[in-house]
Amino acid sequence: MILVSTSAGLCELRNLEELHIIGNGVSGPLPSCSCNMTSLRALDVQYNNFSGAIPSCLLNNLKSLEYIVLSGNAFEGSLSLASLANNSNLEVFHLIDNCYRLEVNTEDPTWFPSFQLKVFSLSNCVLNKDANGIIPSFLKGQYDLRGVQLNHNGMRGNFPNWLLDNNVNLERLELTGNELSGAFYLPSNLSLANMWSFDVSTNIIEGELPSSIGFILPNLKYFNFSNNLLRGGIPPSMGNMQLLQSLELSNNGFTREILETLAKNCTLLDTLKLSHNNLQGEMLPRYSNLINLRSLYLDNNCFRGDISPSILNSSILMVLDVSHNFLSGTLPNWIGDIQSLQGLRLRSNLLGGHLPYSLCNLRHLDLLDLSSNNLGPNIPPCANFTNMEFLHLSNDTLVGHFPKFLYDSSIVILDLRQNALSGKIPRWIGSLKQLRVLLLQGNNFEGSIPLGLCLLKTMSILDLSSNNLYGKIPSCLYGLPFGYSELSPFSSDMHWTEYWEPRDNGIRFELDYYYLYTGMLLISYINRFEEVNFITKKRLESYKGNILNLMSGIDLSQNNLTGFIPPELGYLRELRALNLSHNHLIGLIPGTFSNLQNVESLDLSYNSLTGLIPPQLTNLYALSIFSVAYNNLSGKLPDRKNQFGTFEEASYRGNPLLCGPPLKGCDGSNQGPRTPPSFNHTREDDSWREAFFWSFAGSYVVAFLGVVLFLYLNLYYQYMLFNLVRKFIPSFPQ
Structure with missing residues (x-):
């Protein structure tokens, strides 16, 4: 790190024309003496650790400035761009990535700029706070802009269509992450042939895309209007954008089909994201020619029919996500021919039949999600996914044992819920060193909980509920972290450089832009969209993104544990959910549970627990769901303070020896509704009770019929029975 004081000597260089201090870790405020460098034409201090206010004299005094770059620092305070009014030579102003610490005002009725900018970048700041976040109005007087970036500034108002009308040489426009509204239109006679990047994602733009957009913007490479309120169809003219590499229209209200002109003509498309719309018809047109496609996201639409064989033309495809649609038929055998696939998501469709053996050809698969279909009953025995990290096969029709191909694998999340798998959970499960989430709920696994689970030092969510497991809960589970853990800490940057040449044709200066680009690389996609379902607080919750990183829980309910x-x-301090209900557990509730300071849901109901509820549990300030119903607990309830003041009779019912608010008073007085007698039972007890009833009834009927038959066949005992009856009932007929 370089301190500003070491470079203060620069301020003596009053005739200096170009100053570049880029990415050197310089800290502290910009020296005020830099205001005396009146010959300065280019000032570039991007990506350091400068802090404090930007001296207003820096903009007022340096009238020769043509190029000013202040990005990637930690400036604070306020800045008025009216200070630049007399900088007639200014062409580049670049101030982005400042962590929202700086308030910038562009609205001053007393100023009118004397410059014509070529590049104006102002992002990640508080813009025009006192003017309701309006778009900088001075831009209406700019007619030679080449690059505009106004991302994440909280701007309001209608989309600035005038910005496109006034700047026909515009190459790049970014307005993402604001609150811009209204319609987006383009005059049919407008030509923006130089535009290569257009990003207005995450706003509230309404209406339809202009029908002639493909003719007005023929050379676009990156087009992103995702997360808006657009509707209608995708214009056929977009097929004219033959240089298009990335098209993102997710999270809108687009309808109709994907047009053949787009899928046939845009052969350079690398990323196509149309998720969360109302698109219909086939998944892809029959004659698609997307030969360079690597990422295709069509999830959460209304596509029907088979999985389109035209996807075979995309031989380098890495990610295919068509989940949450209405695709039917079988998983085609040719799917194994796309051997570049790393991520395949087909969950929540209407697919059925066997899993094809060709899946074994996809040796680079990192994510496979076929959940909520009707696929099965077996996983192909040849499966050997050596790179597999995320496997979701829940709510299918799988039978058999725990998948052997997972032995010693790199699996991180394994979801096999709601199938008919059986046998024991293998001891070798301890070899899955990267396993973080294990979901086996709703199968027929039996045997004891393997001690190998205690070797999984990255575990955060464990769900073994609704199986036939028996034996004791391993005490060694306390050695597992069950806390914060990130999925593959990985980021992918898309980087480009813009060049600015001074008027004297001297050395070129560079403007660097870095963006997290999730469309091209699978791991970034997984970080953002990997999703886990886990029952907590008595309801099924879905966790993904940062929330998934924070979630931790254990669910061993609905088994036969003793x-x-x-x-x-109690030493799992980061645990947020613990469910041990519907088992046959005995003994006391451990007092160590008072250490579960982050637990939000604790369910111990339907067991045979005895003794007091530890009074120190009232220190669990995060607890919102608590149940010890239907046990054999006794004594006074914990004080009704903190979270325990919110728990009502339902949390304690079925324990007749408990007393105190909200139940009956410990002195015999009523302080709430009485709890019914305790019937400690599980679903297994219900089946035994039903079996006993029917066996008793059957035995009674058989015995009765046997006596009748015996008397019918033996006349002597029949005569003796009648005489005995007449002895006690004289009126009995002869």
């Missing part, structure tokens, strides 16, 4: 609750579980 013995005591290990006190060691």
Whole structure:
């Protein structure tokens, strides 16, 4: 790190024309003496650690400035661009990535700029706070702009169509992450042939895309209008954008089909994202020619029919996501021919039939999600996904045992919920060193919980509920982290450089732009969209993104577990959900549970627990769901303070020996509704009770019929029975 004081000598260079201090870690405020460098034409201090206010004299005094770059620092305070009014030579102003610490005002009725900018970049700041966040109005007088970036500034108002009308040489326009509204239109006689990047994502733009957009913007490479309120169809003229590499229109209200002109003519498309719309018809037109496509996202639409074989033309495809549609038929055998696939998501469709053996050819698969279809019943025995990290096969029709091909794999998230898998959870599960989420709920697994689980030092969510597991809860589970953990900490940058040449044709200066670009690389996509369903707070919750990183929980409910609750579980301080209900656990509730300071849901109901509820549990300030119903607990309830003041009778019912608010008073007085007698049962008890009833009824009927038959066949005992009856009932007929 370089301190500003070491470079203060620069301020003596009053005739200096170009100053570049780029990415050197210089810290502290900009020296005020730099205002005396009146010959300065280019000032570039991007990506350092400068802080404090930007001296107003820096903009007022340096009238020769043509190029000023202040990006990637930590400036604070306020800045008025009216200070630049007399800088008639200014062509480039660049101030982005400042962490929202700086307030910038562009609205001053007393100023009118004397410059004509070529590049204006102002992002990640608080813009025009006192003017309701309007778009800088001085831009209406700019007619030679080449690059405009106004991202994440909280701007309001209608989309600035005038910005396109006035600047026919515009090459790049970015207005993402604001609150711009209204319609987006383009005059049919307008030509923006130089435009190569257009991003207005995450606003509230309405209406339809202009029908002639493909003719007005024929040379676009990157087009992003995702996360808006657009509707209608995708204009056929977009097929004229033959240089298009990335098209993102997700999270809108587009309807109709994907047009053949787009899928046939835009052969350079690398990324196509049309997720979360109302698109219909086939997944892709029959004659698609997207030969350079690497990422295709069509999830959450209304596509029907089979998986389109035209996808085979995209031989370098890496990510295919068509989840949450209405695709039917089988998973085609040719899917194994796209051997470049790293991510395949087909969940929540209407697919059925066997899993094809050709899946075994996809040896680079990192993510496979076929959940919520009717696929099965077996996983192909040849499966050997050596790079697999994320496997979702829940709510299908799988049978058999725990998948052997996972042995010693790199799996991170494994979801096999709601199938008919059986047998024991293998001991070798401890070999899955990267396993973070294990979801086996709703199968027929039996046996004890393997101690190998205790070797999984990255575990954060464990769901073994609704199986036939028995035995004790391993105390060694306390050694698992069950806390914050990130999915593959990886970021992908899209980088480009713009060049600015001074008027004297001297050395060229560079403007660098870095963006997190999730469309091209699978791991970034997984970080953002990987989703896990887990029951907590008595409802099924969905966790993804940063929320998934924070979630941790254990669910062992609906099994046949016995013995005591290990006190060691109380040392899982980061745990947010613990469910041990509907088992046969005995003994006391461990007092160590008072250490579960982050637990939000604790369910111990339907067991055979005895003794007091530890009074120190009232220190669990995060607890919002608590149940010990239907046990054999006794004594006074914990004080109704903190979160325990919110728990009502339902949390304690079925424990007749408990007392205190909200139940009956411990002195015999009523302080709430009485709890019914305790019937400690599980779903297995219900089946035993039903079996006993029917067996008793059947035995009674068989015995009765046997006696009748015996008397019917033996006349002597029939005569003796009648005499015995007449002895007690004289009126009985002869």
